[in-house]
Amino acid sequence: MTMTYPPLSRDGAEPLWMQLMRALRAEIESGVRGPDQPLPSEAELSDLFGVSRTVVREALRELVQQRLIYKVKGKGAFVAPRKTELRFVGSMSGSADDLRESGRRVTTQTVRQALGEADEREAALLRIPLGEQVVRLRRLRRVDGQPWLLVDTALPARLVPGLERAILENQSLYDVLRRRYGIEPAAADRWIEAVFPNREDAALLEVSTSTPLLGIESVAWLEDNTRFEAYYALHRSDQTRFYVGIR
Amino acid sequence: MTMTYPPLSRDGAEPLWMQLMRALRAEIESGVRGPDQPLPSEAELSDLFGVSRTVVREALRELVQQRLIYKVKGKGAFVAPRKTELRFVGSMSGSADDLRESGRRVTTQTVRQALGEADEREAALLRIPLGEQVVRLRRLRRVDGQPWLLVDTALPARLVPGLERAILENQSLYDVLRRRYGIEPAAADRWIEAVFPNREDAALLEVSTSTPLLGIESVAWLEDNTRFEAYYALHRSDQTRFYVGIR
DNA sequence: CGGGCCCACTTGTAGTTACAGGTTCGAGTG
DNA sequence: CACTCGAACCTGTAACTACAAGTGGGCCCG
Structure with missing residues (x-):
């Protein structure tokens, strides 16, 4: 050869x-x-x-x-064998799509939606300069009426102009990103930890501050490595569990 | 300085x-x-x-x-900024291999190792009849001396004859499965939740019973869909976080 | 005083040599 | 024939040199 x-x-x-x-x-x-x-x-x-x-x-x-x-x-x-290494094939989506398919009633309430300047954590995760404009979303997702997930999302405003005014109620954010901005997620890193909620978050999720929750930090990017979304999600795991499939 | x-x-x-x-x-x-x-x-x-x-x-x-x-x-x-974000790469393996590569001292202590009959949960996860023989392992994994992970594993005895007598100290279980039994994992499902440990588990992990931990249930199977391993792992997440890469 | 240039210091790339330690295989020996 | 042992080959580690290229401060000059 x-x-x-x-x-x-x-x-x-x-x-x-x-x-x-x-x-x-x-x-x-x-x-x-x-x-x-x-x-x-x-x-x-x-x-x-x-x-x-x-x-x-x-x-x-x-x-x-x-x-x-x-x-x-x-x-x-x-x-190396298996050119597609065994990896976590997680729901790339914010899980809304998966749940919807299971026949449950998934509702999403936008608690806050505003423009702001990137703080240190957001700048680091999104790889943008400190103080650059970001769109911040705070959303509460319920399944069959029960609070499920509280997500704080930050996206670089440059990539998603007007998102701070878009109607996101009961929509999948990823759907909006795809349809309106042509954003196709390519990959993501996620970190999962067990934490207690603060008073405000506990109230929204309707749990006590001594209930252990899953804290999930995530940053997602495009094919060209542009970071387009960073979020921190609090996930109630007393009723269901966070699923990860590996293929 | x-x-x-x-x-x-x-x-x-x-x-x-x-x-x-x-x-x-x-x-x-x-x-x-x-x-x-x-x-x-x-x-x-x-x-x-x-x-x-x-x-x-x-x-x-x-x-x-x-x-x-x-x-x-x-x-x-x-x-690098960001806290002591020790990297914990999730691939198929039980994490031992990944951690070892990072140059840390990973030790695994086998707390219990015995033959038994599958209970309801194990039978359901492994898709074997209730009461069929399983090898049960309880292992405590430390990283640089600190307790990290407590894993209860069940494997169908038929697939891994003699495993109840094998020496597993400081070995990767997946290595043993591969070398000794030719077991090649093809895929896995995992569910993650936030839980409190019971008294016994807390003592082993050297945390209080009010420390939130990550509970990870997993079932893995071969190419032909044979379930070969089910485990429940308790993971300390106060020092590091569970990492998931999605590609 | 301001601006530009140079130099010292930094990491990145590339080459060389040397030897340690693991693997393979065949020649030689019992 | 089986077994051992060494030679040949492999990657891993470590040393050295040399120069390219990016950064920043200070000096000199206009």
């Missing part, structure tokens, strides 16, 4: 290791090498591409981190 | 970069450097610890990946 590789450019526009990483990734994703098939050794790649082992190792390190390959000391580097 | 660092051991038991990474991480997590405060430059660290810049860069790279620091070209490395 003697592949012909495009030569690497040494004009300094792009690091050698990145070019090499791309070349190897393209080859792997093309499927030329099956799962668990070995890549050429570092020394061989070094010769093949005319670069130092430093560059080769840097490129392989990146591929390992992307979980496209794995390395075994003393043996070599191998194509 | 002239810190006194413990000297690095050169006996080869642990790579220099990992020792250095640990030393820097301990310092950062102790809080002596505030958020966005600069670390010593690579050259300074090199001198301070008497190692090459190679070792320093390797250690810093690891800390960047753990999101404890960030680097800016031409300026330096800085303590």
